[in-house]
Amino acid sequence: MATYTLKSIGKSVDYMTIVRELEDGYVVRIVRDRDGYSDVTTDYLSKPLFDSCVRTGYITKVQENPAVTA
Numbered sequence: 408m409a410t411y412t413l414k415s416i417g418k419s420v421d422y423m424t425i426v427r428e429l430e431d432g433y434v435v436r437i438v439r440d441r442d443g444y445s446d447v448t449t450d451y452l453s454k455p456l457f458d459s460c461v462r463t464g465y466i467t468k469v470q471e472n473p474a475v476t477a
């Protein structure tokens with residue numbers, strides 16, 4: 408599952424995780440910080456809309472850190 412940050416107003420850090428990929432889109436879980444509590448919603452996002460959001464910078468993929476070995 409890939410995670411993306413959402414462009415937001417102010418200092419809030421909102422993010423979206425792809426829960427499931429469908430033939431024509433994605434089921435996503437969106438978590439928004441609302442004055443100290445999380446507003447969690449699950450929704451559908453079509454592939455053309457998803458691609459447009461990536462292209463315009465509204466969503467940005469979070470880079471995964473490689474595992475740290477001891």
